[in-house]
Amino acid sequence: MFWREKNKAYYWEQGDARFKAKKYEKAIKAYLRALDFEDDYALYFNIGNCFYNNDELPRAIDNYEKALKLNPKYDKARSMLLGAYLTKSQRYCESSEFLKATNLLKKALEVASEDENKQKDIEKLLLVVNVAQDNHKFINEPDIRKEIREYVLRLESCRELSILRNMGRLTEDEFKREINYSIEFTYAAIKEHASSYSCSFRSAWERIKLANARRQEDEWVKRNGGNW
DSSP, X not given: OXXXXXXXXXXXXXXXXXXXXXXXXXXXXXXXXXXXXXXXXXXXXXXXXHHHHTTOHHHHHHHHHHHHHHOTTOHHHHHHHHHHHHXXXXXXXXXXXXXXXXXXXXXXXXHTTTOXXXXXXXXXXXXXXXXXXXHHHHHHOHHHHHHXXXXXHHSHHHXXXXXXXXXXXXXXXXXXXXXXXXXXXXXXXXXXXXXXXXXXXXXXXXXXXXXXXXXXXXXXXXXXXTOO
C-alpha cells in the first residue's frame, strides 16, 4: 500500500483538488492545514479565491491582503484584491453605506498605486460615490422634502386641484393621491434632469426651480401684453 507523508505539499494538493471540484469549504480546510507547516502567500491567495467564489468578500479580502503583505509583488493577489474591493464597494453603495464604499475605494487606490490608469478609474468611482451620497442625503433631507411639497402645491395644476376639492368635486383622499403623484413625478424629474446634465440631484433641483420661475415670468409677461 502506498504511503505518503501528510506534509505541506500533501494538504496543498488536497486543497487544489477540492478547489477544482468547487468544494470550497473543504479546500479552505486543506489549505489551512498546509499553512500549519509554514506561512505562504500563495496559500492565502488560494484561500482568498475560495472565499471569493463562495461570495464571502470580506474574508476573501482579508486573505488577499495577507498574501500581499507577505509578497507585495504578487500581482495575482493585487488584481483579485482590487476586484473584491470594487465589488464590495458597489454593494455598499447599493445599501446606501457610502462611507464604507469610500473607505474601500481609498484602499483600492493604495493597492493600485503603481498603475496610473487604474488609479484614474478608481478616482472616477470615488466621485460617483460622492455624488450618490449627496443625492441620497438630498432625497432624504426633511427640509428638502418639505420644500418639494410646497413647490408642488404652488403649481397651477395643483391649485386647480385645490379648487376642485373645495368645490366638492374631489374627495380629500383623491386630492392627497394626486398631490403625492405630483411629488413623485417631481422627484422623477429631478433624477432624470440629473442624469441628462450629469449633475447632482441638488443641482438638478435648483435648475428645475429656476426654469419654472423663468417660465412663470414669461407667462406673466404674455398675459400683461409684454409689460411689467
